[in-house]
Amino acid sequence: MGIAAAIVFLFFAAAGSLMAGQDAAGETEKPVCLDCHRQPNINTNEGVQSSKAFCNDCHAKPDCRRTVDGKDVPLQVSAETFNDNPHQYVACIHCHTDVARSPHRTAIGGQCRDCHTVHGEGTAHAPHLRIDCQACHFKHKFVRLDETDNRVKLALMNTDQQPIGLVDHGLDDAGNEQSCRRCHQPHNTVGAPVSVLPAKSLLCVVCHPSSLGVGHPIFWVALITFLGGIFLMVRFWFIGSVQGEEKSLHRKISLSSDAVWQTIFSKKVLTVLRVVVLDIILQRRILKNSVQRWSLHSLIFLAILIRFALSLLTGLMFSIDPDGRLALVLIDKNNPVTAFTYDFLGLCIFLGVLWAVIQRLVVKPAHVKTEIEDNITLGILGLLVILGFIAEAARILMTQLPAEVAVYAFVGYPLSEVLAFMPVDWRSAYPYLWYAHAIMGAVFVAYLPFGKLKHIFNVPLTHVLEEVSGIKKEQRI
Amino acid sequence: MAERPYRQNIKIRFSVLHRFLHLVVMIGFTGLAVTGLSLGFSSTAPARAFIWLVGGSANAGWLHRFFAVITYSCVVVHAFWFLYYKMVLSGKLTGPLSIAPSVKDLKDFIQNLGYFLGRREEPPRFDKFTYMEKLDYWALFIGMNTMGITGLVLWFPEFFTRFLPGFFVNIAQVLHFFEAILAVAVKFFIHIGLAHFRPAVYPADTSIFTGRTSQEKIMVDHPGEWSVISESDDSSGERASSVSVRAS
Numbered sequence: 001m002g003i004a005a006a007i008v009f010l011f012f013a014a015a016g017s018l019m020a021g022q023d024a025a026g027e028t029e030k031p032v033c034l035d036c037h038r039q040p041n042i043n044t045n046e047g048v049q050s051s052k053a054f055c056n057d058c059h060a061k062p063d064c065r066r067t068v069d070g071k072d073v074p075l076q077v078s079a080e081t082f083n084d085n086p087h088q089y090v091a092c093i094h095c096h097t098d099v100a101r102s103p104h105r106t107a108i109g110g111q112c113r114d115c116h117t118v119h120g121e122g123t124a125h126a127p128h129l130r131i132d133c134q135a136c137h138f139k140h141k142f143v144r145l146d147e148t149d150n151r152v153k154l155a156l157m158n159t160d161q162q163p164i165g166l167v168d169h170g171l172d173d174a175g176n177e178q179s180c181r182r183c184h185q186p187h188n189t190v191g192a193p194v195s196v197l198p199a200k201s202l203l204c205v206v207c208h209p210s211s212l213g214v215g216h217p218i219f220w221v222a223l224i225t226f227l228g229g230i231f232l233m234v235r236f237w238f239i240g241s242v243q244g245e246e247k248s249l250h251r252k253i254s255l256s257s258d259a260v261w262q263t264i265f266s267k268k269v270l271t272v273l274r275v276v277v278l279d280i281i282l283q284r285r286i287l288k289n290s291v292q293r294w295s296l297h298s299l300i301f302l303a304i305l306i307r308f309a310l311s312l313l314t315g316l317m318f319s320i321d322p323d324g325r326l327a328l329v330l331i332d333k334n335n336p337v338t339a340f341t342y343d344f345l346g347l348c349i350f351l352g353v354l355w356a357v358i359q360r361l362v363v364k365p366a367h368v369k370t371e372i373e374d375n376i377t378l379g380i381l382g383l384l385v386i387l388g389f390i391a392e393a394a395r396i397l398m399t400q401l402p403a404e405v406a407v408y409a410f411v412g413y414p415l416s417e418v419l420a421f422m423p424v425d426w427r428s429a430y431p432y433l434w435y436a437h438a439i440m441g442a443v444f445v446a447y448l449p450f451g452k453l454k455h456i457f458n459v460p461l462t463h464v465l466e467e468v469s470g471i472k473k474e475q476r477i
Numbered sequence: 478m479a480e481r482p483y484r485q486n487i488k489i490r491f492s493v494l495h496r497f498l499h500l501v502v503m504i505g506f507t508g509l510a511v512t513g514l515s516l517g518f519s520s521t522a523p524a525r526a527f528i529w530l531v532g533g534s535a536n537a538g539w540l541h542r543f544f545a546v547i548t549y550s551c552v553v554v555h556a557f558w559f560l561y562y563k564m565v566l567s568g569k570l571t572g573p574l575s576i577a578p579s580v581k582d583l584k585d586f587i588q589n590l591g592y593f594l595g596r597r598e599e600p601p602r603f604d605k606f607t608y609m610e611k612l613d614y615w616a617l618f619i620g621m622n623t624m625g626i627t628g629l630v631l632w633f634p635e636f637f638t639r640f641l642p643g644f645f646v647n648i649a650q651v652l653h654f655f656e657a658i659l660a661v662a663v664k665f666f667i668h669i670g671l672a673h674f675r676p677a678v679y680p681a682d683t684s685i686f687t688g689r690t691s692q693e694k695i696m697v698d699h700p701g702e703w704s705v706i707s708e709s710d711d712s713s714g715e716r717a718s719s720v721s722v723r724a725s
Binding site for chain 1: 489492493494496497565566686687688
């Protein structure tokens with residue numbers, strides 16, 4: 001590690017020559033103590049310039065080189081790569097925090113996250129948490145998977161096993177899809193899917209932390225269908241007139257919004273809160289009806305609700321402090337807590353769907369009337385979860401996640417062990433699995449206002465309206 | 478709504494949208510004032526206490542922009558409401574129910590001075606909005622736009638100096654600062670004084686929050702409005718300003 005790190009930052013040999021008092025041009029200029037032993041204030045322009053000038057004493061010169069394994073590595077940092085660079089007014093030691101000392105070598109490399117924060121889902125997906133910033137943002141073409149810490153980094157060797165000097169500080173346009181192909185191509189060695197996948201869309205927020213954008217066209221279709229369905233549903237509520245007028249939409253909106261306002265700013269808001277907590281979240285009315293039906297329904301409903309709440313929490317925590325510990329835990333799929341929680345909740349949904357299928361197709365109790373809509377709904381949910389678990393297992397295989405990290409995904413990891421027996425290149429298969437799961441998710445969202453799942457809008461509203469307007473229990477729907 | 482017995486004949490003065498916008502602007506404006514003044518007078522003790530509370534000047538700046546966005550989005554929603562009012566409801570922009578300034582406001586002002594000085598027996602016959610309320614409204618509506626423009630220049634100086642000379646940023650800073658003081662003075666003293674501390678409604682006029690006012694109040698405070706809505710009371714179901722609520 002020490003040697004590798006020294007190659008990366010290439011200061012050692014240069015410092016050595018300075019200490020010997022022989023500078024590159026052969027001039028005899030003896031270093032005085034304060035050349036090195038001083039602390040320029042790198043928060044000022046003067047400090048930055050004097051600090052950089054000291055580094056450039058060696059690193060600007062063409063003979064600043066180093067020999068690694070008998071191979072010559074250039075250590076010259078050219079001014080050109082810095083002149084058109086956002087970092088041109090930043091001191092070297094601002095990022096290379098551990099090189100200004102003896103021995104002149106680095107253990108941690110350049111530090112980006114002292115100033116910059118990690119990406120959210122919109123800019124790069126959560127799996128990119130294990131990628132070094134430089135691997136995407138620098139112009140170097142060669143990347144590698146470091147098996148000691150399971151991180152993707154800039155490679156120190158090119159494909160011909162020749163060492164590379166990482167002296168080019170020029171930044172790449174990481175927003176350009178072409179730069180993603182550094183990893184996202186067939187036969188990559190870092191465990192990336194062979195194609196560049198879109199970011200998770202806003203629609204995915206039902207179950208996953210996601211970006212604020214809509215993204216891929218399939219999500220646009222689903223979103224427009226969803227909004228259209230909601231519009232039709234709400235329009236239906238406002239059909240009909242208040243007192244037999246011709247046009248009463250405005251009046252209906254006035255009256256209903258006034259009723260809502262009067263309820264919110266009165267003691268009745270407590271009634272609404274009680275209904276929301278007891279009847280809507282905790283499903284008291286179903287529990288009174290039958291414990292079995294409550295259990296079945298809660299397995300699906302509460303699991304989705306908790307996943308939705310977790311996604312919202314992730315977005316909130318990330319927007320407050322992207323580098324906060326909680327935000328980093330929540331966006332990291334491989335974090336033990338996150339992996340376990342999401343797998344557990346996914347399993348709950350799956351078991352709930354399975355139970356419902358058995359009830360409807362095998363047990364067939366008298367009170368359960370199965371229509372085609374029920375079967376479609378259960379089919380979508382079940383497929384969605386199964387595809388999700390398969391995609392997760394493929395991701396674990398593809399990214400070569402070590403067992404001790406992956407094991408917390410207690411459904412995905414065993415499944416990945418099973419999938420490992422299949423002679424499939426998961427880097428190629430993963431995009432298909434991802435799209436299959438994404439399309440299923442899009443179908444789920446688009447279907448919400450049309451099929452049986454419409455009840456997630458209607459039933460809570462009915463509960464609240466019945467309670468607020470004081471309809472007696474025996475008259476309730 | 479059902480169990481509250483209305484003793485008086487209740488009229489709706491502000492629609493839910495207007496109540497909502499007032500509430501959000503009230504919160505947003507107060508937030509802007511607190512964060513902005515703390516940044517503008519950062520050396521004073523209350524400012525230092527506030528900045529400490531929110532965890533630094535960067536956070537106060539973030540909050541200031543957050544409140545700016547929610548406040549200005551109310552202006553945008555209000556503009557859409559105006560289009561809806563004009564296009565869909567075919568509402569009138571002038572007349573006794575309008576917020577637009579008119580010559581009558583000037584007459585009202587002179588007559589009101591006369592009333593205050595004892596030269597007149599009665600206050601002027603105000604319309605739905607008195608000249609004081611119109612002043613309040615337009616001060617805020619114009620002020621939010623000018624504060625919004627100068628604030629945007631300060632928020633995105635790199636963008637604006639692509640086509641504006643650099644000293645526009647300095648001008649924006651000066652205007653933003655002094656207009657902020659003006660706006661805070663107008664809203665916290667003149668608006669609250671005129672709207673809530675008048676003897677007739679002291680300690681607060683709740684109609685902007687509940688949307689409701691009584692027929693008696695309209696007849697006394699806004700006789701010009703009353704003369705309009707009392708004629709068309711039965712046929713004006715579509716007009717939000719005069720939807721009457723059944724007292725039950």
